[in-house]
Amino acid sequence: MCVPPGFLTLRPEFCKKFKQAAVERFGSAYIAGLCKAIFNEYEIDISRDTVPRILAGKRGRSRNVKAICDCFDVSWQEACITSDLLQSNDIDSLVQQIRSKVEFRFEYGHVTANSQQQRQWVQDNFIEPDLVKVEFLPSEYPVGDPKALLEAEDAREDDFDRLGVRLLRGQKTTSRQVLDDYRNLFVYGEPGSGKSSYLQWVALKCFAGVLLQEYVPIFLEIRQFTTTNSAGTLLTFFEEMFERWGFSAGETRRVLESGRAVFIFDGLDETLNSDRGRIESMIEGLLRDYDQCRYIFSSRLAMSFPYFGGFQKVILAPLRPTQHIPEFVKRWFAQAG
Numbered sequence: 001m002c003v004p005p006g007f008l009t010l011r012p013e014f015c016k017k018f019k020q021a022a023v024e025r026f027g028s029a030y031i032a033g034l035c036k037a038i039f040n041e042y043e044i045d046i047s048r049d050t051v052p053r054i055l056a057g058k059r060g061r062s063r064n065v066k067a068i069c070d071c072f073d074v075s076w077q078e079a080c081i082t083s084d085l086l087q088s089n090d091i092d093s094l095v096q097q098i099r100s101k102v103e104f105r106f107e108y109g110h111v112t113a114n115s116q117q118q119r120q121w122v123q124d125n126f127i128e129p130d131l132v133k134v135e136f137l138p139s140e141y142p143v144g145d146p147k148a149l150l151e152a153e154d155a156r157e158d159d160f161d162r163l164g165v166r167l168l169r170g171q172k173t174t175s176r177q178v179l180d181d182y183r184n185l186f187v188y189g190e191p192g193s194g195k196s197s198y199l200q201w202v203a204l205k206c207f208a209g210v211l212l213q214e215y216v217p218i219f220l221e222i223r224q225f226t227t228t229n230s231a232g233t234l235l236t237f238f239e240e241m242f243e244r245w246g247f248s249a250g251e252t253r254r255v256l257e258s259g260r261a262v263f264i265f266d267g268l269d270e271t272l273n274s275d276r277g278r279i280e281s282m283i284e285g286l287l288r289d290y291d292q293c294r295y296i297f298s299s300r301l302a303m304s305f306p307y308f309g310g311f312q313k314v315i316l317a318p319l320r321p322t323q324h325i326p327e328f329v330k331r332w333f334a335q336a337g
Helices: 012-042 049-056 062-071 088-099 118-125 146-150 175-181 195-209 223-229 234-244 249-258 273-291 323-335
Strands: 007-009 130-134 171-174 183-191 216-221 261-266 294-300 312-316
Touching: 007 012, 007 062, 012 049, 012 062, 049 062, 088 216, 088 249, 171 175, 175 195, 175 312, 183 195, 195 216, 195 261, 195 294, 216 223, 216 234, 223 273, 234 249, 234 273, 234 323
Parallel strands: 183 294, 183 312, 216 261, 261 294
Antiparallel strands: 130 171, 130 312
């Protein structure tokens, strides 16, 4: 049995053939009819935006393209283009070429980490925090016995506030360990807790080959995107980013389709209400179309994103009074000026 690759493209003649057959079968509402038929027959939920894109000859996830082929009793091997499928033997080389050209723009592009000096400073001076793996955010804590907040076998003094109430309910871990254990992370924290710094640190460590060595780091501040790309899509934004680095849109898609990118999105909560639906819809599209890539998002604790499934929630733990804070003060006063 031949297993299809991650993405497929219909041949032009089959795009026309399938569209005509769908119109004959379902009438003017052929897109909705085809989506419904595929769901009823194969339990595959294809969006109404995806079907016309595939029928127009654009690449689509293999299960979606294959479902359309199956719906018209045509094998995907016959209906799809195979000559341009990704060759796995050179993807490692492409990933390494792109990694060597990656540039990060933090804070609206005014501050760049393109120089070796700044990259090295962030890597050397960032104080790596503890993370707490949680099932519920504090606002979602089930109502129960308040004493349960105090129970913990591995509790430390800095796990509690001045009243003796446990700050966070969950399993404490390190940032490096949680990256090893989970593909997708949602990093939560209070304003000023270090979420942005943590994500920048992860991006720079990935660039340096210390963490996530097999991936191309794609860092994006959501507020930067919303203020500069009112009409563009995330995918076109990333294609333009790769183009600045010297790589084509085709090479961008090859990396994404092979699952060799880690998307690092800072501040999902920092969008206007008018933009939120559009941004969330585009992110859902990325998660759907490039589900083999890795994703790291951040947000304030006050926000919740239950519709982004498959993410491990983690909360940045407060700096330890006896370890982190003295080190922070030492480094603060060591800065020039």
